[in-house]
Amino acid sequence: AQSVAQPEDQVNVAEGNPLTVKCTYSVSGNPYLFWYVQYPNRGLQFLLKYITGDNLVKGSYGFEAEFNKSQTSFHLKKPSALVSDSALYFCAVRDRRDDKIIFGKGTRLHILP
Amino acid sequence: EAGVTQSPTHLIKTRGQQATLRCSPISGHTSVYWYQQALGLGLQFLLWYDEGEERNRGNFPPRFSGRQFPNYSSELNVNALELEDSALYLCASSPRRHSNTGELFFGEGSRLTVL
Numbered sequence: 657a658q659s660v661a662q663p664e665d666q667v668n669v670a671e672g673n674p675l676t677v678k679c680t681y682s683v684s685g686n687p688y689l690f691w692y693v694q695y696p697n698r699g700l701q702f703l704l705k706y707i708t709g710d711n712l713v714k715g716s717y718g719f720e721a722e723f724n725k726s727q728t729s730f731h732l733k734k735p736s737a738l739v740s741d742s743a744l745y746f747c748a749v750r751d752r753r754d755d756k757i758i759f760g761k762g763t764r765l766h767i768l769p
Numbered sequence: 770e771a772g773v774t775q776s777p778t779h780l781i782k783t784r785g786q787q788a789t790l791r792c793s794p795i796s797g798h799t800s801v802y803w804y805q806q807a808l809g810l811g812l813q814f815l816l817w818y819d820e821g822e823e824r825n826r827g828n829f830p831p832r833f834s835g836r837q838f839p840n841y842s843s844e845l846n847v848n849a850l851e852l853e854d855s856a857l858y859l860c861a862s863s864p865r866r867h868s869n870t871g872e873l874f875f876g877e878g879s880r881l882t883v884l
Contacts, residue, residue: 670872688858690873692873692875699773700812700859701875705871712823745813746811756825759804759814761811762812
């Protein structure tokens with residue numbers, strides 16, 4: 657069965673420092689991979705996706721993610737964190753066979769001023 | 770263009786009652802997904818409808834059910850409510866199944882509280 661793991665419940669980063677939010681996945685075949693962000697009392701917003709092609713994917717608000725097939729990982733990154741990046745981040749995988757979309761448990765990102 | 774809309778925003782029920790939540794997808798989207806976001810559990814997949822039919826469901830008991838209408842709006846019904854059903858219920862839509870690469874567009878959610 658497909659699954660997504662976000663090993664860190666919370667990540668703290670100082671403003672201006674690079675950030676990484678980790679995600680690993682398990683799915684048969686080639687997956688579609690996604691990152692979403694959730695601000696307090698809001699729905700989720702799409703950040704970026706990997707479908708095929710370059711392993712480094714660029715998305716909204718300066719975020720990027722690196723797909724690593726051998727490590728089955730899709731970590732979210734940003735070179736310089738902003739306080740406004742503080743939010744809950746979800747990694748998701750879509751199994752191309754049944755189109756089911758599974759989310760990780762989320763990682764709360766705190767950017768410290 | 771209007772986004773995904775959900776109603777009601779908040780709903781308070783007592784144990785044993787039934788709750789009905791509604792979702793209107795973005796115009797032109799035919800797929801609707803329902804997720805439960807309970808505290809500390811992330812997003813749990815509930816149901817997926819596409820073009821009026823249930824395509825897949827998650828590991829939830831049968832008292833969680835729903836349907837999709839001809840205009841692609843959807844309804845989630847939860848019967849015999851239990852305290853642990855208290856959560857934020859998120860609806861998301863996406864374009865026609867075979868022509869999209871999968872990102873979802875979410876509504877703001879319906880917060881269900883069971884007393």
